[in-house]
Amino acid sequence: MEPYCNLEVDVNGEETFMVDKTIIAQYSGKFAKLFGKSSEARGKLKVIFNDFPGGAEGFELMLRFCYNNGTTNITPSNLLLTHCAAEFMEMKESVAGVFNLLEQTEKTLQEMNFWTWSGLLIALKQCQNLSSPTDSLVLEKCLDTLVGRLVLASEASPCPSTCSTDSSGIRFSCDSKSTESIKTNSSRTPWWFEDLLFLSPLLVEMLVKSMLSRKLDHVVISKFLLYYQKAKFSTVTTDEKCKIIEMILDMHYNLDHGSISCKNLFGILRVTLSLNISKCSRNKLENMIGSHLDQATLDNLLVPSPYGIRYLYDVNLVLRILKAFLHGRTGLVTPIRMRKVAGLIDLYIAEIAPDPSLKTSKFLALATALPDSARDSYDELYHAVDMYLEVHAQLSQEDRMKLCCGLNYEKLSPQACVHLSQNTKFPPKSAVQALISQSSKLNNVLRPTPSTTPYNNWPCSSGKGDKTSEQDVLYDDGNFDISDDNEKLRTHLQGMQCRVMELEKICKKMQSQMRKITKSNVSGQMVKNKDFGCTVIK
Template sequence: MEAVCCNLEVDVNGEEIFIVDKKIIASYSGRLSKLFGKSNATTRNLKVIFHDFPGGAECFELMSRFCYNDGRTQINPSNISLLHCAAQFMEMNNSVSVTNNLLEQTEKSLEEINYWTWPELLAALKKCQDLLPVEKSSGVLQKCLDSLARRLALATEASPCPSNSPESSGFRFSCDSKSTESLKSSLSRATWWFEDLLILSPILVEKAVKSMVSQKLDHVIISRFLLYYQKSRFYTARPDEKRKVIETVIDTLYTLNGSSVSGKTLFGILRVSMTLNINKSSRKKLESMIGSQLDQATLDNLLFPSPYGINYLYDVNLVLRFLKAFMHGGISKVFGVRLGKVSQLMDLYIAEVAPDPCLKPSKFLALAMALPDSARNFHDELYRAVDMYLEVHAGLLEEEKLKICCALNYEKLSAEACVHLSHNKKFPSRSAVQALISQQYKLKSLLHGTNNSRSLTDSPSTSSEVRSKGKKDEASKQVVLYAGKLDISSESEKLRAHLQGMQWRVIELEKVCRKMQTQMAKILKSRVSSHGHTRSLPKLCS
């Protein structure tokens, strides 16, 4: 047997110095072989310094043992990533024989990954994590993650969890004890791996989730794992670690289906993230997710205090960004019930922030006009908010007041609101006139309908008579309301006279209708008594 000559000194990352046989190590390492060339000189005191050897001293020792043991070593899940990285770094693929080729041996062992036990797979992942970022390029990490995701997907299919139901935001157990136990068991089977993956770093969690998504694991289960991970890691983490964890959770949730996490949960994450100064990209993603579910929010959810350095009581800019994200999908996607809910929510929010004396007119107007006009059927609530804002900000110029009033659609104000506005000294006189004009058009429309009711039809209908009478009563009430109660300025006297004339016209029409209805009743009664049956009569008033 050839004597071992320790003629090479190797400094591994400054951790430890190894004295080895240059010839033995170089015979397996292409990197050292090229470094020393074909020289057979027995020069002593050769020294090699590695600053970035993967896995450090532990990894170099494993690699050396392989070389000293004639290219044989025991490869297992706990050391396969170390050996694979060392083989790549030292270029240990130059051996003709696969038996003596460390890179080939590790890759062959990886083919058996599906037969590893769950603890062995976790041990391999933990070791890969310790080797980051070098491990990224080795391929061992990705194979471990893919194997993990496949196992979780198979386990979920075998034991489906009720988490993907419409009420997945919280498990609602049945009162029946058997049903309750069954659901608890299903929940346990679907989430048994949560605790095991707490050993993973945020970087590895993000990679693991990508593999889970590729294996079509239920997004609701994934989102619950991420929330569990965040909560568990926060107990012992430092502020900078917490920031990294929550950024990872946000960035990963953003890649999942929007319905996999509730709006309430997202608002909770936002409140936590505000104390950690997370990066702008993650903050934008979180706000986008919240905005897409804004119709699920409540007023309390939106009342975030203003950031440091801004005088506003509440963070109005944040809510404006929520609204922008909500409308980002286009009006066709949010039209209907969802848009109606958001408009009601915004009316409440605007009324809440209106008394803030520091809120600038431009910000108030931006809130009031953030949604399209079609979002609101009525503008009474918005009018009250504007009224409140003008009361608190009494020093505004007339021009500024007019700009704020542009947010109101006077045609969507009720008669009562218009009357209130006409008496409201806080509003510009031009706004009062616009409100009256819009109501005038409404009255004309109602009266036009009354005139049309005088047309003759072949078959009288009691229900149509009632509807017509309701229209006339409404028209009469509104005319009286405006003509009798409004204190209109001198520039609008003509409008007042016109409204009074409309009132008398409605009264005269009602008298004519009542008289004609009485005559019709008499004729109908006489026809029934003489012929025993009725005949269709012309409908004179309906």
């Protein structure tokens, strides 16, 4: 007897089905509630579904079960749609000893561990086609099974994607690809990277989270994410590129510090320059780069400035990365790493110093970003300041003195001190301080007891109570007792002698002027020093 088609069902506007409502209501709790206990309503009825999962294909799978007396063939290719349709139609009640459709799909889910690799991929593709796959039990089970296979394979030995499935379920099958298998084995890229490129960023994120929970090697996860990004970028839109990069950064932020190299992080940074990614993702990227800064090179840091900023290079970016290095997530920074970064930053400062648009505040911020202990020598920084002053000749004396605040004269070499003392681009006070510092170091070398002569007692004093003046001790060649290791200091000392004597006279005259000003009780009086062109304000 032919079934009586008394029910018209419109599924998402895709297709209309004519069915027997009595047969459908026998298996579907949703239709049973809709028609009530009495299903003897006369005439045709029409039901419209606007959000049926899987659309017309899913509804047809459900109909086959109903019209086949509660049996159907569930495969990896239709499991998801069948399961979603059974949930939507509330097919939870057994009829005449027959398992309901939902029970049958859940039984198939339990057998997923025995599926082939290709079967898992087919099921994943079905999950991805749904509008909201994150709520699917099938998706979670499929991802968990897939990651379990990868963990087992990594613990045993890498297996090419052409392996056939054996009874243990550890080896996989992905259609015959003999030539691709040879190529995969010859490279170090894991065989499964290519197989998972069809996944959306959302599913990749879920996959990686499952990998993390199953303790898969973080280095392998990082390589997969970078492989995915490079492979997808050639075919997707700008908006999709942003989603991919943000997902990759979010996932990498949860990985171990050493799972990704500094080179790859700067590679991601270069990619993001043309993308409008979120501020949160950009901060994560800069923090990760900061934790690897001691591994960076000068070329890595030479990032062009964003549009609208006149600087040649993005100085603000480097300052943020430096801050991340000093206060990053890797904990205490060791002295070795600190010195490496200091050397790198000195090279960077020397590179940007000739930029005529670079503000003094930015230059000084870079020069003083690291603690003094990070540098054993300030020679490189001094030369960078020298280049900056050469290009920015219009700077005021006040700005020049600010730049000199970034220098530690105690850590300048004798050569640098001699150069500074003759460098007219630097304020006279800087030259005096450099020579005082240098002479103090020389004095410590030449005398058994180190001298701690303060600025006010610089050798221009008469040396009251002493038979031999400080100057005689420092500069009398006949009194030198210098070993071979200090011959260079002897040579530089002789070259500096004339300049030091001249500066001593200047100091003496300046001190005399200061004493006269101190005796004056006129508040705010300004005394013009005609000899040296300076103004002293009380």
